[in-house]
Amino acid sequence: MKKTRFDRGNLKYYALSVLSVSLLLLAWFVYSSSANAILSTPMEVIERFAGVIRSPIAGTSLAGHIWASLKRVLTGFIVASAIGIVLGICFGWFETFRDIVWPIFSIIRPIPPIAWIPLVILWAGIGETAKIIIVFIACVMPVVLNTFAGIESADPLLLDAGKVLGANSRQMLLSVALPDSIPTIIAGMKNALSTGWMAVVGAEMVVAREGVGFLIISGMDNLDISLVLVSIVIIACISACLTFILNRMEGVLCPWLKLENK
């Protein structure tokens, strides 16, 4: 069986990971301790973190800010995944649909999600819907593209096997092409989740009264660098947790891949 570099129990990998993060923290400490540095030290960030936990910011606790962002990301992500997978399947399986809709999709695709913020605010106001739409736009692209790629590159040998065994077009899609694409689709969803986080922070920095992006902008307005850094660390931690959950989900949905890589 094939072994990956990131196998569980790979002591060398974990040791080197701890070493590289420790070096980053050390570099941060050394730089931030110098006289002219415009950066809080790790200790100041930890103290600020404790302060944020004790006293709410703009009337909302830290957990409330995190939950506000998480809710927006998860709602946008789930809707984008559902629509993106269906759209990707249509692109990959139905040639006429692809020929008609792909040109429009190709024009919209390269536009950065945050470029839509002004338009979305005009259309949907400054409430929750606008932020969820921005997250949706950010998440839907990677899901569509990966689903499309997965369906389009389904193993021709397996497709031939399905065809010869007498599967009709619907069975070919649902029983052969789609299961074969699941790993690619999940890779797209992982990508979507990180772009969703980028987008929500962007949207919250423009217009919000709560959320992690709001914390960053609040820190910037008050020259509270420690708060900015606390928010950045929180974003990194939540993204890591979500990626971990998705990796676990991949193991449950694609047990054959887990076994393949063991």
Add this chain to the structure above:
Amino acid sequence: MPEDKVIVNNLTKKFGDLLVLDDVSFTIGKGEFVCLVGPTGCGKTTFLNLLVKLIEPTAGEILIDGEPADPKRHSLSFVFQEPSAFPWLTVEDNIKFNLRIKKFPKNVIEERTEQMLKLVGLTQQRKLYPHQLSVSAEQRIVIARSFAMFPDLLLMDEPYGQMDIKLRYYLEDEVLRIWRETGSTVIFITHNIEEAVYLSQRCLVMSSKPTTVKTIRTIDLPYPRNVADPAFISIRQEITDMIKWW
């Protein structure tokens, strides 16, 4: 002589100007085991792909039970050169795949799956995924899957091409055992003449491109065959001489 299962009439296939199959005609009886041998690149795989409608012929027709061949209407199976087990399905779900596609009753699906698992010796591995098994075991899953619906016609395209001699001998005996038990009609492509003589009741010897059927050699040796038997060696030599290009 058994009734005709497959009738191939004047089958011709061109890819652009390249004539691959030229006016091929023959019949295969019900429950017969036929091997196709010929020089490498003579168009044997093209011929099988035509039979199962993966590609369309330029001219001619293929009839199964008197009707034009159609995987949706006829019960066909194909074992490709490379193992084609579905990686996301366990051994037993792979075997059940076409039985489910063809909407067999549940009790038949269970019964056939048990029978096939036993025949290919994978009962203990039924819950494993193909990647957890060796390449030869994966090919056995495909063979079990193909035989599970007792196909009208089973086509095998050099299924043991990648295996070592010992395993080949084992799998050749296995395929003969399953063939006898299921009564399926089998067309087996190979470039290994010994394998063809060991397995088949009739051997279709193909010419180089454009492919035609050079001759049909009936092999009436009793099963199980002995590769060291002088009659066996003589037939093998005869067929070898027919496809010799050197």
